[in-house]
Amino acid sequence: MSGVDRTADGQPGTELVFPAVARLELDELLTQLVDRAQDVLATQSRLRGLLRANQMVAADLSLPVVLRRIVEAACDLLDARYGALGVIGGDRHLEQFIHVGLDESEVARIGRLPDGRGILGLLIEQPNPLRLGKISDDPRAHGFPAGHPPMDTFIGVPISIRGEVFGNLYLTEKRDGRLFTVEDEELAVALAAGAAVAIDNARLFAEAQRRQRWLQASTEITRQLLAGDVEPLSLIARCACDVAAADFTLIILQRTPFSRLVVEVAIGEYADLLAGVVVPATSMVGRAVEEREPLLLAEAAGDTALFTPGGLDVGPVLIVPLAGIEEGVGALVLGRRQHGRGLCEADLDMAVGFAGHIALALELAQARATREQLVVLEERDRIAQDLHGHVIQRLFATALGMQGLAARDRTQRMSRYVEEVDETIREIRNTIFELRGHSQFVGSALRARIASVVDDVSDILGFAPRLRFSGPVDSGVSEVTAEHLLAVLREGLTNVARHARASGVTVSVVADTVDSIVTLDVVDDGVGIGVVQRSSGLANMRARAQELGGTCIVTPGENGGTRLRWVAPAN
CATH class of the missing domain: 3.30.450.40 (GAF domain)
Incomplete structure (x- = not known):
């Protein structure tokens, strides 16, 4: 940059010249300023x-x-x-x-x-x-x-x-x-x-959305359970599987005999493989049920005691204990496949809350069903009392009067009327037994199971056997002995139906606390033992008695027919 210096009167003077070094410094400063401005803009x-x-x-x-x-x-x-x-x-x-x-x-x-x-x-x-x-x-x-x-x-x-x-x-x-x-x-x-x-x-x-879905599922299940039109366990499993986005859901319950853990309901993947599987108490499910503590497993495939079928693609699993279910204590299991989305503590907390709501809903539904059953049983008791107090007494009095007339007249027709009245009395007594039987055995243990076997076999017998109990049958007989007794009872009644041509059977079960034994008698009025062609059923009953250290004897009845006596230790 250069210029011309002028004097005070405007005449040209000496020329101004800027040094080259100063000009370069100024250019460099301007360039840096532009760069800085560009950096700031960037x-x-x-x-x-x-x-x-x-x-x-x-x-x-x-x-x-x-x-x-x-x-x-x-x-x-x-x-x-x-x-x-x-x-x-x-x-x-x-x-x-x-x-x-x-x-x-x-x-x-x-x-x-x-x-x-x-x-x-x-x-x-x-x-x-x-x-x-x-x-x-x-x-x-x-x-x-x-x-x-x-x-x-x-x-x-x-x-x-x-x-x-x-x-x-x-x-x-x-x-x-x-x-x-x-x-x-x-x-x-x-x-x-x-x-x-x-x-x-x-x-x-x-x-928050997942928690809302869990609460909505709990509300819907409670509503349907109280309506009483659904099978509760399957409903719970389906809802839990959907809400948790699980690949499979199991409901495992503790069943008798021997309090085994069994997969009662299986939904989703591997349902066919896992349904009905007996889960050992040594598994993680057994531990959760015993300790009543929920578990979150990041990788459950290694628990072979839990998933007994081999080769299952099992990743994270939630195990939530269930308590208060009428069928027994158990657990809700939610699982996903490996290499999929995991499960966290929040999922476990939500599943625990869900299980608590469901247990309460099941208890309410069971209480309502029990109340309705009691109403039915009370009505049956009333009918049985009316039959016994009015109908049977009148028929009995009529039969006595007709029997007196028959003795005097000695007519065959009158004797036949007496027999028909007696038969009517027997049928009404059987009806009273059935009505009272359901009330007497509801909620009990071995007595109810014996009555159930008798009811099942009544159809093939063509009549209802008479049933008698003595002693503490429910509390004084162990589960192992009870299982054998029920099997022998069913075998004995089935043999009567097949071979005896009987019109009546009496079943007596006596629990003797002094000698600590239980005795089962099945007495029919049929044609007797006769020649035994096959003895597999009798051999099976004897083998069951010998296994427990008891006896099984078949003898003729006092008034004809056959008596089966099966004796075993009660405990």
Whole structure:
């Protein structure tokens, strides 16, 4: 730069000349100022991009949508070609891998998605930001599978929620071909912090929705149970399976004899394999039932005592004890397959609350059914009393009068009338026994089971046997002896129906507390023993007695027919 100096009267004077060095310094300062202004504009632009990214991430409360938006926003913000977010599971591997930048054909060529090894696994073990100029140059890299697109530049940052690492954000291949910078890393860390808040909000919202679904399921089950039109256990299993998004649901109950744990209801995967399976007390279910404590298993496939069929793809499992069910104590089991979405403590808490509501609903439904049954039984008692107090007494008096007339007249017709009246009295007595029998044996143990066997065989006999009890039959006979006694009773009555041609049978069960034995007598008025062609049934009854240290004897009855006497230790 130069100029012409002029005098006071305007005449040209000496020329002003700026030194070249000063001119260069000024140009350099101007250039630096322009560069700084461009850096400020670029930084401002990236900050706006970060704000837009955070705004986009926080715009939804659906967790799957939030996770994908985080990856998309990170790729836009750092101008990366590929991005992914890996969610860390309970086994410290990636249980979810949300990726952006790969089309369906590329994903198909790659095959199985990463599960957290190599560089990705390094971020899981050491949750700190990581930048690489070339992935393959790092000795910790495991390489890419066949069909994987080439990737060199890499940046990864952890996403932490309340001090716990939720997952990692991965970005590769900056579009302009340059390396990821420190500023890129700072932006990624800032975005991860905002993403953590959005993820936490989405998780809380999803948990609130799950709790609402559990409560709605409890309410619906309670309503249907109290309506009394459904089978409760299957309804509970179906609802729990749907609400928990489980792959299979089991209801395991403690059954007699020997208080075994049995899979009563199986819904979903492996239902055919697991239904009816006896679960050992040494299994995790047995432990939960015995200790009345719920369990959350991150990996249940190794519990062979629980899942006896081999080769089952079983991953996380919830075991919630059930108490208060009329059928017995047991557990609700909710499970998912391996390598799927895991289960957490929140799921366990919700399942425990659900089980408590269901136990109460079952108790209410059972109480209502018992009350209705008592009303029926009271009505039967009233009918039986009326029959006994009015009808039988009148018939009995009529029969006595007719019997006196028959003795005087000695007519065959009058004797036949007397026999018909006697037969009518016997039929009414049988009816009274049936009416009172249901009332007498409801809720009892061995007596009710004996009466049930007698009722079952009455159809093939063609009449109802007379049933007599003596002693503490319910409390004085062990379960093992009771099982053998019921089998012998059924065999004995079946033999009467097949061979005796009897018109009446008397069944007597006596529990002797002095000698600690139980005696079963089955006496019929049929044709007698005769020649025994096959003795398999009799041999079976004798074998049952000998197994317990008792005896089984078949003799002719006092007034014809046959007497079966089976004696065994009561305990």
